[in-house]
Amino acid sequence: MGKTSGKRALFGVAVLILGGWAISTFAAAPSTAIQVSAPDRDYRDYPVTAVVSAPASAKSATLTDAKSGQTVACQLWRDGEKAMLTWIIPELGKGSSLGFKVALSDTAPGPSDGVVIRQGSDAAEILIGGALFTRYVTSGVSKPYCYPIFDATGTPVTRDFPMKEIEMEAKLKDRDHAHQRSLWFTHGDVNGMDFWGEGAKAGKTVHRTFEAIEGGPVMGRLRALTDWIAPGGEKVCEDQREIRFYKVANGRLFDWDITVRATQGPVKFGDTKEGMFGFRLASTMKVDAKKIDPKIGGTIVNCDGLKDGDAWGKPAKWVDYCGPVQGKTVGIAVLDHPSSFRYPTYWHVRTYGLFAANPFGIHDFPGGKGKDGSHTIAKDDSITFRYRVFIHSGTTEEAKVAEVFDQFANPPKITVN
Secondary structure (H helix, E strand, C coil): CCCCCHHHHCCCEECCCECCECCCCCCCCCCEEEEEEECCCCEEEEEEEEEECCCCCCCEEEEEECCCCCEECEEEEEECCEEEEEEEEEEECCCEEEEEEEEEECCCCCCCCCEEEEECCCEEEEEECCEEEEEEECCCCCCCEEEEEECCCCCECECCCCCCCCHHHHHCCCCCCCCCCCEEEEECCECCECCCCCCCCCCEEEEEEEEEEECECCEEEEEEEEEEECCCCCEEEEEEEEEEEECCCCCEEEEEEEEEECCCCCEEECCCCCEEEEEEECHHHCHHHHHCCCCCCCEEEECCCCEHHHHCCCECCEEEEEEEECCEEEEEEEEECCCCCCCCCEEEECCCCEEEECCCCCCCCCCCCCCCCCEEECCCCEEEEEEEEEEEECCCCCCCHHHHHHHHHCCCEEEEC
16 A cells, blocks of 8 residues: 555544454555455454544545445444444355445434434333334442343343333242342452342442433444442442444344443452343243243253253353244354453353352352362452343344354454555
8 A cells, every 4th residue: 555645544444353353463455455355264243443534524434345336334432532434244154255435524414213312200212213222220239231132023031120110020939139130240259248149238339420422224223331339439440341232134143341440449259150131031041940830941052052941050252042932933142252351251141030140159159179160350450351142033043153153263364555
């Protein structure tokens, strides 16, 4: 690439490969040729994010398919001083590539029904394609949580209890563990204190503020600061969690990145099975539902082919929990990113419907006797966890969960000319 003047460089594009995001280190002019290549695997419904060198006046972008000339839905957004461009690649076969041209504009984008996030007094509501996906609840209990959670057809995939009591869950004996609220992040031993449970003797994770809330045609995101407060009221540490919700064609896809910071002093995450990034599945999905009604009940499977109870306490790159809800098969797959702390994580995934990634719970798990999975974060240091969640229709095999993980862990190659 030849030299670029300072004026033209203001609108340059820089892209890198980072985690599940495709990013490149090249710079380019306002109208930039970008090639996305798949040398050794297929990609489908794949979110691509590029860092874009752009002035503050740039408010939108146009992305054009170089071959067809058709405009591709994309979204320009800001992460601090960085400008980011996100779009979805519907399909890219092994050994092939796609070319794009991107141009920036100072015209603000129009309204979109892609991903809309509405902030209320006690929750942020996330809508995808005009339909409610979930609510990120920030007050009322001892931790933020997401409830309800729907698949792309509007089918609920997590339990209602204790937020709402319904007769079906009572019949399926699914009113236990009231602290397991749909989707949450916390741990059962932090400096010797329980943040997993609820009650006067338990710690709390308290929503402090949203640093960012935005939506658009392709993606929406929340960035929240959360304080971990001991039972006595003193702050133990904090976390920054960023959740990115993508509008994809097949199912629901979102990334959840959490960085825990030891702001007050050393923080020890103890070895206990009670943690950490957890779901409580819809009652008819749980494996144990078969004991009550053989017509329902789901299946747990991990990347190594271990199923149901055999998957509990085992390290794995991903786990999928699928089963029937309202007469159709749905599933939730949680994928652990290779850059996540202590990858591949262990899984506290139970046949009664609990589904949690837990990198610290080792001595409670099979083969863990005599081992110590605890970890101490030194003061002012941090650790980061990165997960992708894929809510799908059909079985693990039908949804191609293994391929979705492979794409997440191995981004396509991106070059800018």
